Amino acid sequence: MNLYRKRLKLIKGKGVYVWDEDGNRYLDAIAGIGVAILGHSNEELAGAISEQVEKLMVAGPMFHHEEKDEALGELSRFLSFEYAYFGNSGTEAVEAALKFARLYTGKKEIIAMTNAFHGRTFGSLSATWKKKYREGFEPLVPGFKHIPFNSVEAAKDAITKETAAVIVEPIQGEGGIIPAKEEFIKTLRDLTHDNDALLIVDEVQSAFRTGKFLAIEHYKVQPDIVTMGKGLANGVPIGLTLANFDIPRGKHGSTFGGNPLACKAMATTLRILRRENLIEKANKKSIIVGGDKVIMTRGKGLMIGILLKENAGKYVKMLQDKGLLVNTAGSRVIRLLPPLIITKEQMLWVKETIEGVLNEDQ
Numbered sequence: 001m002n003l004y005r006k007r008l009k010l011i012k013g014k015g016v017y018v019w020d021e022d023g024n025r026y027l028d029a030i031a032g033i034g035v036a037i038l039g040h041s042n043e044e045l046a047g048a049i050s051e052q053v054e055k056l057m058v059a060g061p062m063f064h065h066e067e068k069d070e071a072l073g074e075l076s077r078f079l080s081f082e083y084a085y086f087g088n089s090g091t092e093a094v095e096a097a098l099k100f101a102r103l104y105t106g107k108k109e110i111i112a113m114t115n116a117f118h119g120r121t122f123g124s125l126s127a128t129w130k131k132k133y134r135e136g137f138e139p140l141v142p143g144f145k146h147i148p149f150n151s152v153e154a155a156k157d158a159i160t161k162e163t164a165a166v167i168v169e170p171i172q173g174e175g176g177i178i179p180a181k182e183e184f185i186k187t188l189r190d191l192t193h194d195n196d197a198l199l200i201v202d203e204v205q206s207a208f209r210t211g212k213f214l215a216i217e218h219y220k221v222q223p224d225i226v227t228m229g230k231g232l233a234n235g236v237p238i239g240l241t242l243a244n245f246d247i248p249r250g251k252h253g254s255t256f257g258g259n260p261l262a263c264k265a266m267a268t269t270l271r272i273l274r275r276e277n278l279i280e281k282a283n284k285k286s287i288i289v290g291g292d293k294v295i296m297t298r299g300k301g302l303m304i305g306i307l308l309k310e311n312a313g314k315y316v317k318m319l320q321d322k323g324l325l326v327n328t329a330g331s332r333v334i335r336l337l338p339p340l341i342i343t344k345e346q347m348l349w350v351k352e353t354i355e356g357v358l359n360e361d362q
């Protein structure tokens with residue numbers, strides 16, 4: 001329990017704000033690491049969830065229910081995929097993607113990127129790059145290889161007929177909010193296609209917030225598998241793996257995956273997103289943070305990384321003291337993943353607050 005003693009204790013949230021136990025209010029620009037896309041305590045969602053709790057919470061993977069149809073129906077207004085597998089987290093979505101890729105291609109080799117983050121279960125962790133996440137857990141799953149992110153040459157050397165799949169984040173999240181270059185993604189698509197390998201795009205962090213439903217849409221490339229999680233049900237745990245081919249029944253599964261409660265929350269979240277046009281509005285609310293300590297602001301829409309010349313960690317606490325919650329991505333990046341309901345004025349306040357804190361610390 002010692003672990004939690006020094007952490008800020010949150011007791012409630014409403015919209016873009018959360019409160020601590022002493023009654024202090026914070027603008028939550030990290031939103032549970034990109035989860036609360038509709039903000040906190042959305043009334044329509046809360047109503048749908050509580051009705052569902054009274055109606056049907058559990059079905060089990062061997063039964064169908066109308067909430068799954070409703071969730072997939074809402075999804076189909078944004079995307080079209082042949083097959084959907086429901087899990088309960090981002091790492092489970094990735095785990096399923098990796099298994100499906102091996103099953104479908106009959107090959108073993110998975111190529112991932114330097115700096116990538118795909119989760120912490122063994123398959124996802126084997127695709128994750130950083131030593132700090134991997135150390136102490138080896139041996140990881142065999143058959144994984146990492147190539148330098150954004151290197152077209154490295155991709156050309158690495159992807160062969162032996163390759164089952166390439167997994168990539170269109171904008172690396174944990175790695176520091178680093179967008180993939182267009183030429184790189186197009187090369188990955190061409191090479192996987194030519195080598196009968198699959199392209200897995202991990203959208204667990206990048207979905208919804210870059211001005212498109214999926215960040216990969218900016219590249220005009222069609223992936224074979226997409227993984228989603230985080231904000232898909234605005235806080236009810238969920239993971240989703242979408243594929244352009246069928247997976248034989250019973251080859252992979254989950255007790256809780258696709259339960260009526262999570263599906264209802266997903267359907268309602270997607271309905272609100274679409275009705276309120278929150279995805280298109282994200283780009284208009286983006287900010288660029290300036291100042292002597294800033295190298296650049298990068299990312300897209302409301303997936304924002306502020307790359308500093310120095311370590312970003314100490315600013316998280318200083319911003320918290322000013323009533324703003326953020327976190328870091330990599331050692332020198334302040335990361336913002338605010339709710340999509342945030343206003344332009346609130347984002348300008350976020351910018352001014354960060355610039356103020358960076359400037360006042362001399």
Ligand SMILES: Cc1ncc(COP(=O)(O)O)c(C=O)c1O
Nearest residue numbers: 089090091117118119173204205
């Ligand atoms: C790109 C990406 N993939 C996978 C994951 C793992 O998701 P989860 O923490 O829900 O298991 C994350 C989490 O941050 C992520 O950013």
